[in-house]
Amino acid sequence: MNDKKLNVLDLFCGCGGLSKGFEQAGYNIVLGVDNNVSALKTYVYNHKGSKSLNADLSNPDTFDIIDDLTVDHKIDIIIGGPPCQGFSLTGPRQFDDPRNKLYLAMIETVRRYRPKAFLIENVPGMATLYNGEVKNEIIRRFTEMGYNVNSQIVCSADYGVPQIRKRLVFVGLLKSCEKFEFPEPTHSPQNYVSCEQAIGDLPSLENELGEETSNYSISPLTEYQKKMKGNCSVLHNHVAIDHKPFVKEVISMVPDGGNYKDLPPGIGESRKFHMAWTRYCSNKPSRTIDTGHRNIFHYKYNRCPTVRESARLQSFPDDFVFLGNKTEQNRQVGNAVPVLMAEAIGKQMLKYIDEK
Template sequence: MSEKQLNVLDLFCGCGGLSQGFLDAGYNVMLGVDFEEAALKTFKYNHETSDVLLADLSKDEAIEEIADKIGDQKVDIVIGGPPCQGFSLTGSRDINDTRNTLYLAVVKAVRRFKPKAFLIENVPGIATLYNGIVKQQIINTFEDMGYNVSVSPKPLLAADYGVPQMRKRMFFVGIEKGYGSFEFPEPTHTPERYVTCSEAISDLPSRDEEFGEEVDNYEKKPQSLYQEFMRQNSKKLYNHVATNHTEHVKWVISQVPEGGNHKDLPPGIGDSRKFNEAWTRYHSKKPSRTIDTGHRNHFHYKYNRVPTVRENARLQSFRDDFVFIGTRTQQNRQVGNAVPPLLSLNLAKAILRHFDDVKSGRRKVKDLEQLNLELNI
């Protein structure tokens, strides 16, 4: 199966974090599809051999637009992370209700292109939404379409796979029946060996008294193996521009201890933000909290400012040669919405190993239906 590159179709691709992991694993990402133009510009800039399509995946015609774009090319794997809002409960057997439009885009793509496998990423809550009915609907729908569906037993923690971030996500992986069932990769890192914020970003210029340029030079040598990995293909520093906070905001941030949040502020300070993630300062010796799509709630472990786009990209495991296009707000949204490339890489490699094991005979591919047939049950 690995004698040729497997072709990947990436739906809801965003800037391309999920695709980056598959590219690094040796796949051919043929097309990225999204509705946000700035994200697609970033995707195309960094994935030069991949094509892009601006399309609304909630519309029926989007699948045929994809088919026209890829032509006669075979789709081997469909990947994507569709939003889960809008799920209805019209039936417990499948998710083929018109209100489930975004997930239906993946269903329609799999039905249309008949790939060997698919991968879906989503927030941890998808497993318990409506007491687990949505999760079962997803499994049932794809199993009825001819796939063995594996669900991560619990949300995968990005830090377990070398990402300096405590981000949790659920994954569904479907393998065409006849090719066995997928097994999720074992963690590569233990809590004692998690990559920390300091190991991820301590080499970057402080930007404590300056805002920086979109393209700049490094000032320090790499301080860790992770930083060496991040910088291996980059001679310039991109997207490392600091936010110009008011003196009052910087003063409030200065009151938050390393690893602390709004609960550590003195009474009467920072009252404008009192929700869970407000005024959270990263800890230099721990992975970061989940990178979000904004840039107002998390702060550098040392400096009194929010992280730059490049710092958050490092914490998401984007290498420094991955350049983000658009306004600062668009760049932050692209970084926050992305699947960490290192987490994606581990999953992509596990799918490759699965098919290689099937081909070599190391993995038994008989599914329950085949066994029942042989046993005349």
């Protein structure tokens, strides 16, 4: 059956948000490569039909290992989200940061396999970094290799993800006279999926911490919840953080969608920055899920979101299980490309690529 599907190589695959979206769009994921052991464990657990490789993509020897592991397949598509810390507006913004050079791994593999198409995902700040020099350089290198490249900043909420997460995405098509058009949004601010619509069915954990695996106690209430739950009968990764009583007390004073500005004078002053004591807003999508800072709280309960709640806000289905300790799980979720956004772009790419 996989013979009819287009074969994908995923670089910097992390736990596999991008891979999962492409799998849902109908692709066959051949191999995921990353150098983070716990992310790869999660990747392997959830992508049973794919191979995985724990290797450093800045080491040229890695490409020979990738050759060996993919020898039985023609690689049709290469996808990847090179780490963005160096490019990030919150990072050091160093052009020479070795992490910025990791996009060269994308260039090297595209050069070797000449896939029908490629996709690179990165933070939006990269579009304007050094007056657009970095972005233009990427486009120039792939154009020289025969690809027609388009790039756009896309917002995950536009594709049914209950989260405002903007990402710069490049898509290149080999020997194409057409430029890739990004998919039309399926949602607009009037009908964005909200936090409550996304996670409102999950147990409160108010008087318990929960367990790594437990049984569902209630049924999904919304279309989005039904979609995420699918046929999954076990609730994974829904474990609360054991906050100190004073943290719970302070957060209990913040209303739905509020933040430190809503606290009485003298309360919560241990955390003083613009995001301090923020609660998600129940009737809006969440802000960008990060890799695990403990400053954002559930819209209703006096605790941080669990890994499962964050995974729902990233549109991971409930049967996608996160492995590793809680810090690692949160990092995997926060690093991922939202699954439904990846699926929407993957489906759109299919329209431009010949059927096998």
